[in-house]
Amino acid sequence: MEPKDYLKDITEIKQLMNKSSRFISLSGLSGVLAGIYAIIGATVAYWLVEGYSDGTLILEGKTYGLVLLDLALIAFLSIVTAVVLTTKKAKKQDEKVWDNTSKRLVVNFLIPLLTGGIYILIVLNQQKYGLTAALMLIFYGLALINASKYSIGNIRYLGFIQTILGLICALFPDYGFWIWVLGFGVMHIIYGLWMHIKFDTNY
């Protein structure tokens, strides 16, 4: 065998390993949009809380329900955007959207995320809502770290950033709102842009 062939072998081995175990079509742009939704949603929540209940949030209040609805809307829109843009990208790359790699990615992402979501609902029902922003950031970060083995783009590092921000947020609950905006809004936009430039534009 020629030396060139060995190099080709190694490249092909790496490609096959990635292709068979990682879902590569995650869209960076959907991260940017998720960040924008988060910032818009946070602005709405800020306006609701400051404007209608003098800066306090009571569990039984109408404002509380609206804030929850606002959060659910952010999550829903982010997921829909991610699914649509990722499907588009997969089609462009001639990859299947729903195969073993994407199934594994989704399952491993959802395990910490759903655990966290249920946990947050439980503590909210016990009237302890001081750490909600911190808990959201921590569990979301852990979900990203857990899912990163099955995708590209080092979403592992985004996971670390979110988890650390969550811990900082727990230390300074007074800044919870702003740290939440930093994590879910600003970090998503920065990371999504970086991923978009690095991975989306090559195709």
Add this chain to the structure above:
Amino acid sequence: MSIITNINKVFDHRIRLGIMSILMVNEYADFNTLKELLGATDGNLASHAKALEKATYISVEKQFIGRKPNTRYATTKLGRAAFKKHIDALEKLINTQ
């Protein structure tokens, strides 16, 4: 001693390298998944899988899903060790050039 000695003859084919690469990072893979990823024909893939099985580098598990026969492949401990050695040898060869 030449570094060529660590190049494993059993892996000296694109399809066989491919099968091993996929199985190294996955718990198992079935015949059709391998076929799709490698872009090989049925006969071609089957014969190369057979060669790896004969060297006990991979294990084969045949079962039925509903009425369809399904063949699942996985690496053996021996196969993983042999493949790692082979990759190390390839990398060394590239680096010395």
